[in-house]
Amino acid sequence: MNILLIIVFAVTLLYLSMTERFPIYASLIGLQGVLLFFLSLLELNTITLATLIFVSVETLVFKVMVVPWFLFRIIRKTGETKVHEKAMPGFYSLFFVTGGLLMSIAISFSLAATGRSLIYFIVAFFAVYTGLFMIISHRKIFSHLIGFLVVENAVLLLSLAIGAEIPMLINVGILLDIFVSVLILGIFMMRLKQSVHELTMLRDE
Amino acid sequence: MTQSDYILTGFLGVSVLLALAAGLLRRKAAVKLVALLYLPVHAGFSLWGWMHEGQTTLEYFTFDAPGLLLLSVLSLLAVTTVLHGFSYLEESSPRAYSIYHAALIGLITSMSGAYLANGMTIVWIFVEATTLTVAALIYHDRTRLALEATWKYVFVCSVGIALAYLGILFLGFTLKDARLLHHSFDSLAGIAGKADPLYLKVAFVFVFVGYSAKMGLFPMHTVTVDAHTVAPPPVSAFISTTLMNVGFLAIFRIYRLFSATTILPFMNHVLILSGLLSLLVSAGYMLKAKHNKRMLAYSSLENMGIVAIALGVGGIGYYAAILHLLLHSLSKAGLFYQIGISHKVMGTYQLDESGNYFSLYPAGGGALLLGLLCIAAIPPSGMFISELYLFKALVASKDFWILGAVLFLLCFVIYAMVTRVLHILYSQPRQKPLWDTVPVNPWQSASQYILFGIVIYICFSQPEFLRNAIETILQTLPGS
Numbered sequence: 001m002n003i004l005l006i007i008v009f010a011v012t013l014l015y016l017s018m019t020e021r022f023p024i025y026a027s028l029i030g031l032q033g034v035l036l037f038f039l040s041l042l043e044l045n046t047i048t049l050a051t052l053i054f055v056s057v058e059t060l061v062f063k064v065m066v067v068p069w070f071l072f073r074i075i076r077k078t079g080e081t082k083v084h085e086k087a088m089p090g091f092y093s094l095f096f097v098t099g100g101l102l103m104s105i106a107i108s109f110s111l112a113a114t115g116r117s118l119i120y121f122i123v124a125f126f127a128v129y130t131g132l133f134m135i136i137s138h139r140k141i142f143s144h145l146i147g148f149l150v151v152e153n154a155v156l157l158l159s160l161a162i163g164a165e166i167p168m169l170i171n172v173g174i175l176l177d178i179f180v181s182v183l184i185l186g187i188f189m190m191r192l193k194q195s196v197h198e199l200t201m202l203r204d205e
Numbered sequence: 206m207t208q209s210d211y212i213l214t215g216f217l218g219v220s221v222l223l224a225l226a227a228g229l230l231r232r233k234a235a236v237k238l239v240a241l242l243y244l245p246v247h248a249g250f251s252l253w254g255w256m257h258e259g260q261t262t263l264e265y266f267t268f269d270a271p272g273l274l275l276l277s278v279l280s281l282l283a284v285t286t287v288l289h290g291f292s293y294l295e296e297s298s299p300r301a302y303s304i305y306h307a308a309l310i311g312l313i314t315s316m317s318g319a320y321l322a323n324g325m326t327i328v329w330i331f332v333e334a335t336t337l338t339v340a341a342l343i344y345h346d347r348t349r350l351a352l353e354a355t356w357k358y359v360f361v362c363s364v365g366i367a368l369a370y371l372g373i374l375f376l377g378f379t380l381k382d383a384r385l386l387h388h389s390f391d392s393l394a395g396i397a398g399k400a401d402p403l404y405l406k407v408a409f410v411f412v413f414v415g416y417s418a419k420m421g422l423f424p425m426h427t428v429t430v431d432a433h434t435v436a437p438p439p440v441s442a443f444i445s446t447t448l449m450n451v452g453f454l455a456i457f458r459i460y461r462l463f464s465a466t467t468i469l470p471f472m473n474h475v476l477i478l479s480g481l482l483s484l485l486v487s488a489g490y491m492l493k494a495k496h497n498k499r500m501l502a503y504s505s506l507e508n509m510g511i512v513a514i515a516l517g518v519g520g521i522g523y524y525a526a527i528l529h530l531l532l533h534s535l536s537k538a539g540l541f542y543q544i545g546i547s548h549k550v551m552g553t554y555q556l557d558e559s560g561n562y563f564s565l566y567p568a569g570g571g572a573l574l575l576g577l578l579c580i581a582a583i584p585p586s587g588m589f590i591s592e593l594y595l596f597k598a599l600v601a602s603k604d605f606w607i608l609g610a611v612l613f614l615l616c617f618v619i620y621a622m623v624t625r626v627l628h629i630l631y632s633q634p635r636q637k638p639l640w641d642t643v644p645v646n647p648w649q650s651a652s653q654y655i656l657f658g659i660v661i662y663i664c665f666s667q668p669e670f671l672r673n674a675i676e677t678i679l680q681t682l683p684g685s
Contacts, residue, residue: 111407135364148367151364155367158378162378
């Protein structure tokens with residue numbers, strides 16, 4: 001079951017790299033949140049009430065509800081629905097991202113990971129690659145925000161790989177990161193609005 | 206709870222209360238009083254820390270030499286930054302005044318926490334907190350440029366911190382137990398030696414790249430450059446010094462933890478490569494810099510590059526790295542304060558519109574000239590000594606090609622810096638400034654003379670307590 005969920009997660013990454021519409025980005029980020037919630041439940045062997053509440057807040061509330069709600073609100077408010085026309089076409093993106101997947105597989109094998117951790121490593125590395133690729137190859141800041149959220153999901157995925165008993169301190173750290181990503185970036189996105197497609201005012205002459 | 210637990214809890218509690226008070230009060234005089242009250246609290250806390258060096262408190266904090274040394278620099282620069290802030294914010298609205306000081310107290314407290322944190326996850330949490338608080342300060346002027354710089358800073362720092370977090374998780378994986386992650390650095394030292402070197406390398410690379418955003422080092426240096434350009438000058442002074450020191454310490458603690466393992470040569474190569482690339486980028490961009498604050502920002506990149514190379518070379522290079530970091534903090538803060546004052550005098554940050562600064566404001570002109578000597582490591586600057594130690598370390602390790610590359614790139618950096626500062630001081634402006642000049646009290650440059658005076662004093666004599674503190678920091682490093 002875990003493997004199936006992780007593979008679906010990897011498919012969402014491939015889809016993210018191909019699609020050009022922001023509402024689909026927001027939906028896929030929500031779907032990744034659902035997948036991470038079920039993965040967390042399956043991976044945590046001894047669930048205490050506190051852990052259950054924390055995992056639910058982290059994944060179901062933030063990643064499935066709050067983040068996509070924020071993203072859709074930004075889309076409505078800015079009127080931006082599509083990636084920049086000068087952004088890399090979907091086919092080429094898919095080409096590069098597939099290369100990233102192969103690279104992630106190679107790195108994970110070279111780390112001598114086996115069994116359950118191998119698949120976690122592959123998809124976590126792949127998610128980091130996809131997130132960074134979106135930040136680098138896209139021009140609109142909405143895509144950058146999606147790339148960041150994908151990297152954040154990679155962090156949670158890797159934290160599930162390291163073991164069932166994640167220290168509470170780590171959870172607090174992840175929650176703080178979500179707080180930063182949603183509130184701060186969201187607020188700035190609202191203020192930047194559609195007039196600033198690309199951030200280019202600050203540059204060297 | 207022990208006495209030190211009470212002191213730390215008290216410091217954090219008082220800091221939060223003062224930050225809240227500064228944020229809620231709307232009378233400038235009252236906010237000023239709150240900010241001034243915070244300074245002795247912080248200085249007292251630093252002093253108390255030195256008196257109880259080595260003690261661990263509240264499980265997650267240790268008053269160790271590296272943390273205390275940087276905390277003391279922070280205490281000193283907090284005084285000058287707060288005082289310069291009063292002058293910079295004269296025209297601000299009461300609301301902006303309050304938010305600025307609340308965020309400033311929050312930033313100083315977060316940096317203090319990051320310096321003293323003794324575990325990886327707790328360092329990470331405080332580093333994240335510095336990003337949140339400094340964002341409010343960069344956005345102080347509420348302009349489009351400020352918004353863009355703030356967004357970039359928060360965004361890239363958040364990506365960087367997420368990558369650093371991946372590195373921490375990797376370490377948890379290689380240690381076979383995630384619970385070890387919130388153990389102190391010292392207790393992890395023995396375990397790291399038994400870990401898989403490949404995993405340690407991956408963890409180090411992630412942590413290094415992640416925290417390089419805070420240290421202002423290649424490859425994540427761009428955000429700090431943009432942040433400097435638009436942040437209020439006293440805040441730029443902080444971002445360029447004490448906040449970069451946070452990034453350095455986060456990387457240094459991981460470096461020290463892994464230094465007893467077989468990946469030491471790998472870490473050294475990463476540091477040297479990143480340092481050289483930082484020097485290369487800074488040399489290139491300083492030659493085309495047309496914005497005075499941006500020029501200083503690239504100078505910070507150059508100096509962080511020197512620190513990284515010194516750390517990577519080892520031997521006496523370790524000592525050079527720490528000394529250079531401390532002296533750079535004092536020199537660069539002084540220069541940012543002075544560039545802030547120059548904006549009042551000349552009405553611009555643009556190089557082409559700047560000029561005649563010495564005749565317009567002799568006290569500031571003298572300070573800027575002294576600052577140039579200090580930052581360019583020209584004798585009698587103390588930074589000359591730290592760079593000399595670096596060259597000595599490079600010769601001792603027979604890394605002649607690195608020495609050649611560093612010297613070659615430094616020529617461009619010094620040329621760019623000297624020609625630009627001399628243009629500001631003595632030449633006629635190439636273009637007419639858009640704003641009128643404002644007379645400035647010569648006493649506003651006093652703090653810069655004090656800071657540069659300390660840097661120059663270090664060239665002739667290094668106080669014993671400073672030498673001892675640096676040697677204590679380097680004790681566990683191989684070949685130090």
